[in-house]
Amino acid sequence: MKGLFIVSGLGILAMLAEIFKFKKLVYPLVLIGLIAAYAVNFTEWNFDWSQGNPYPLFANMIRFDNPALAFSGVILAVAFFWFIFANDYFKNETNITDHFALVLFTLTGALMLTAYQNMVTLFLGIEIMSIPLYVLAASRKNDMSSNEAGFKYLIMGSFATGFLLFGIALVYGATGTFDISLISAKIAAAHGALPIFCYAGILLMLVAMCFKVSAAPFHFWAPDVYQGSPTVITAFMSTIVKTAAFAAFMRLFLFGFGPAHDKWATGLSVIIALSLVISNITAAAQTSVKRMLAYSSISHAAFMLMAILANNGDMSVPPILYYTFAYSIGSITAFAILYAISKSEGHDGFDAFNGLGKRNPLIAACMVIAMLSLAGIPITAGFFAKYYIFTTLMATTYKWLLILAVLTSAVGVYYYFKVIIAMYFKSSAKSEAVAFDSTTTALVVITSLLTLAIGFVPNFIIDMLR
Amino acid sequence: MNNILLQSSIQVIPINWYILLSAALFTIGALGVMFRRNAIIIFMCIELMLNAVNLLLVAFSSFHSDAAGQVFVFFIMAVAAAEVAVGLAILTMIYRNVKSIDIDLLGNLKN
Numbered sequence: 022m023k024g025l026f027i028v029s030g031l032g033i034l035a036m037l038a039e040i041f042k043f044k045k046l047v048y049p050l051v052l053i054g055l056i057a058a059y060a061v062n063f064t065e066w067n068f069d070w071s072q073g074n075p076y077p078l079f080a081n082m083i084r085f086d087n088p089a090l091a092f093s094g095v096i097l098a099v100a101f102f103w104f105i106f107a108n109d110y111f112k113n114e115t116n117i118t119d120h121f122a123l124v125l126f127t128l129t130g131a132l133m134l135t136a137y138q139n140m141v142t143l144f145l146g147i148e149i150m151s152i153p154l155y156v157l158a159a160s161r162k163n164d165m166s167s168n169e170a171g172f173k174y175l176i177m178g179s180f181a182t183g184f185l186l187f188g189i190a191l192v193y194g195a196t197g198t199f200d201i202s203l204i205s206a207k208i209a210a211a212h213g214a215l216p217i218f219c220y221a222g223i224l225l226m227l228v229a230m231c232f233k234v235s236a237a238p239f240h241f242w243a244p245d246v247y248q249g250s251p252t253v254i255t256a257f258m259s260t261i262v263k264t265a266a267f268a269a270f271m272r273l274f275l276f277g278f279g280p281a282h283d284k285w286a287t288g289l290s291v292i293i294a295l296s297l298v299i300s301n302i303t304a305a306a307q308t309s310v311k312r313m314l315a316y317s318s319i320s321h322a323a324f325m326l327m328a329i330l331a332n333n334g335d336m337s338v339p340p341i342l343y344y345t346f347a348y349s350i351g352s353i354t355a356f357a358i359l360y361a362i363s364k365s366e367g368h369d370g371f372d373a374f375n376g377l378g379k380r381n382p383l384i385a386a387c388m389v390i391a392m393l394s395l396a397g398i399p400i401t402a403g404f405f406a407k408y409y410i411f412t413t414l415m416a417t418t419y420k421w422l423l424i425l426a427v428l429t430s431a432v433g434v435y436y437y438f439k440v441i442i443a444m445y446f447k448s449s450a451k452s453e454a455v456a457f458d459s460t461t462t463a464l465v466v467i468t469s470l471l472t473l474a475i476g477f478v479p480n481f482i483i484d485m486l487r
Numbered sequence: 488m489n490n491i492l493l494q495s496s497i498q499v500i501p502i503n504w505y506i507l508l509s510a511a512l513f514t515i516g517a518l519g520v521m522f523r524r525n526a527i528i529i530f531m532c533i534e535l536m537l538n539a540v541n542l543l544l545v546a547f548s549s550f551h552s553d554a555a556g557q558v559f560v561f562f563i564m565a566v567a568a569a570e571v572a573v574g575l576a577i578l579t580m581i582y583r584n585v586k587s588i589d590i591d592l593l594g595n596l597k598n
Contacts, residue, residue, distance in 0.1 A: 141559055148566045152573055159577045168581045169593045175574050176529060180520050182570075183536035186563060187513055190540050190556075194502070194547040199555055218506060 024062035032125035089136035123153035131265035170249025177242040181232030191222025201277035209280035247315035256356035260349035296323035340409035347402035354391035376449030405479040505546035512539035
């Protein structure tokens with residue numbers, strides 16, 4: 022909760038910086054603020070909720086319990102790395118204070134989504150997170166593809182919000198409350214005897230959340246939006262926003278609609294199967310690395326949805342937590358390298374990476390680690406992420422999904438290795454090194470080492486929530 | 488007193504009719520978003536979807552005698568206004584670039 026206060030306070034501070042002319046100070050202040058928020062976040066760890074709510078003003082609408090704090094921690098840590106990655110973006114943009122404020126308000130919404138306890142805060146969290154993002158996606162005023170990305174994101178986002186709200190209204194009609202734990206209790210007590218529109222509402226909310234996490238067949242906006250937005254914003258959307266959307270999805274369906282599992286599980290398993298097949302096959306056919314990463318994020322979404330499908334209550338949380346962290350760190354590395362490469366080569370195709378192994382050996386090695394992690398090759402974090410998801414799903418009746426997941430992961434290995442092959446086995450006309458500034462180099466080295474480190478000690482994160 | 492009168496007059500009609508009406512409005516809105524090509528009309532259709540939800544929430548709120556549903560409606564109205572403000576700003580920007588608000592012109596990102 023205190024982390025949420027600090028982040029929203031930073032957003033307001035960033036707007037004041039424009040008026041009181043301390044623009045130069047905003048960037049260091051934000052970094053310090055994020056570290057403070059991260060530290061303060063964990064002071065609330067293991068709070069005994071039976072003692073009463075320490076924030077009674079919020080009428081129990083928001084509740085930073087351990088899963089919420091853990092996801093907030095992931096979001097804040099990744100946000101810190103993201104801000105370091107984005108230093109170049111913030112240096113070159115005009116109106117940087119507005120950009121800072123928009124990003125920080127998005128973060129506020131994201132933190133709210135990890136901890137909501139009421140449909141009102143779910144709705145507000147999603148909107149606080151999305152509305153600044155529409156602006157950020159369209160922030161290149163004269164670039165038509167950025168405008169288009171913002172517009173598509175806005176239309177699809179509000180369309181999904183409409184579904185979410187209709188679902189909320191129907192569930193409210195059947196249960197008479199917006200509180201997710203009360204809803205859960207009512208659903209469990211009714212033993213499937215609630216009016217049929219309650220289950221229709223749950224399915225509508227499933228559709229809306231699948232829109233938000235971009236799972237097939239509701240993914241069609243994602244590649245266009247990811248490609249059209251500025252690369253830095255794309256990295257933000259595919260890491261932090263995705264983590265928050267999954268935290269929200271998980272809270273709603275595990276803790277809220279868990280007792281009605283039999284009503285939504287079939288639909289969700291079909292969505293997962295479609296996401297796995299469509300995303301991996303289309304990703305393999307892409308020529309742009311940015312678009313390939315967009316499709317691969319859909320396939321990662323499918324993996325995280327598997328843990329929700331398993332519906333193991335609290336046991337489903339650690340695999341999702343681990344997966345979001347491993348995936349976000351790997352993506353930040355990949356996007357940071359892609360950003361620098363596409364800036365120097367002028368395009369983001371696979372051939373932009375040609376010969377990088379000779380030109381920038383260190384950066385190429387980091388990219389290899391990121392790609393191996395995203396592909397799920399052992400000793401990187403990505404492998405254990407998939408491993409924990411698979412063990413969670415093993416205990417259920419959805420073993421056919423595991424077979425599909427393994428098969429489509431093999432396709433995944435193909436397109437991730439296309440980058441590695443371009444770096445090491447194809448030669449480029451240019452032989453001089455691509456210019457990487459020291460901050461980006463340090464960032465990608467640290468995030469790659471982190472990818473390896475949490476791959477070596479996966480239990481560290483998994484045991485946090487047990 | 489007025490309040491009770493209003494509540495009972497809402498409850499004269501059975502709840503199923505409210506659900507059907509909102510579902511119909513919502514469907515019209517959703518179909519509009521999917522099939523209309525004019526960006527302004529698309530925004531209007533999204534508003535229609537949200538207002539269908541508002542109607543349903545108010546009806547349920549009255550049937551449950553619980554104010555929470557009506558409070559939610561205020562949040563939806565405020566957020567919908569914010570969303571449309573951002574949407575129209577983006578639309579103005581697009582209009583400056585292509586001098587049109589027909590969304591068929593927005594096909595550049597497809598490979």
